Amino acid sequence: TQLLEQSPQFLSIQEGENLTVYCNSSSVFSSLQWYRQEPGEGPVLLVTVVTGGEVKKLKRLTFQFGDARKDSSLHITAAQPGDTGLYLCAGLRRMEYGNKLVFGAGTILRVKS
Amino acid sequence: DAGVIQSPRHEVTEMGQEVTLRCKPISGHDYLFWYRQTMMRGLELLIYFNNNVPIDDSGMPEDRFSAKMPNASFSTLKIQPSEPRDSAVYFCASSLWGGLTDTQYFGPGTRLTVL
Numbered sequence: 001t002q003l004l005e006q007s008p009q010f011l012s013i014q015e016g017e018n019l020t021v022y023c024n025s026s027s028v029f030s031s032l033q034w035y036r037q038e039p040g041e042g043p044v045l046l047v048t049v050v051t052g053g054e055v056k057k058l059k060r061l062t063f064q065f066g067d068a069r070k071d072s073s074l075h076i077t078a079a080q081p082g083d084t085g086l087y088l089c090a091g092l093r094r095m096e097y098g099n100k101l102v103f104g105a106g107t108i109l110r111v112k113s
Numbered sequence: 114d115a116g117v118i119q120s121p122r123h124e125v126t127e128m129g130q131e132v133t134l135r136c137k138p139i140s141g142h143d144y145l146f147w148y149r150q151t152m153m154r155g156l157e158l159l160i161y162f163n164n165n166v167p168i169d170d171s172g173m174p175e176d177r178f179s180a181k182m183p184n185a186s187f188s189t190l191k192i193q194p195s196e197p198r199d200s201a202v203y204f205c206a207s208s209l210w211g212g213l214t215d216t217q218y219f220g221p222g223t224r225l226t227v228l
Contacts, residue, residue, distance in 0.1 A: 042219025
């Protein structure tokens with residue numbers, strides 16, 4: 001059972017369309033991160049959100065952290081082929097001896113030109 | 114900085130053989146993480162170190178897996194003996210201070226295939 005549920009699992013859209021990816025959990029996280037991973041490479045951090053209700057923008061990407069810090073969304077406006085990749089959300093849990101990232105299963109995005 | 118360096122990039126071995134994966138973290142980073150990524154289970158944390166000391170190894174699947182960090186610039190993940198179900202991409206990541214807003218920098222991964 002995934003602690004963080006991402007939806008949808010796959011998304012194939014045309015260039016210029018908008019899309020939203022969701023990351024949901026029944027657990028509260030200290031912070032939440034979004035990563036993007038391309039084939040043959042490791043994940044690369046896009047953003048970290050910490051405060052409930054926080055909204056961050058990164059060019060055409062908008063990230064939101066839920067008020068209760070249990071869920072998050074990633075919205076992409078006017079998607080481009082360069083946005084193609086695997087998008088991963090990861091929640092940070094405070095443990096006794098340090099912090100630990102728990103990853104969702106990911107959303108595979110394909111943007112067709 | 115060259116980023117996190119992992120070797121080898123690809124490893125193909127036969128069941129029962131010993132496999133050693135290597136990682137060089139970013140200089141100055143205090144935390145080092147080993148992850149495994151599969152289609153079925155996604156990205157899972159195996160173990161992480163703080164200042165070369167293992168902090169949490171609860172993600173290590175079984176005794177066949179072991180990890181060491183003899184110094185601040187080198188870590189290994191060893192599987193002995195390897196099994197086909199160990200086939201996955203193994204990532205090493207490092208971070209500066211492990212705080213709420215800290216960034217983990219991932220290496221390019223080692224794709225392991227156990228026949």
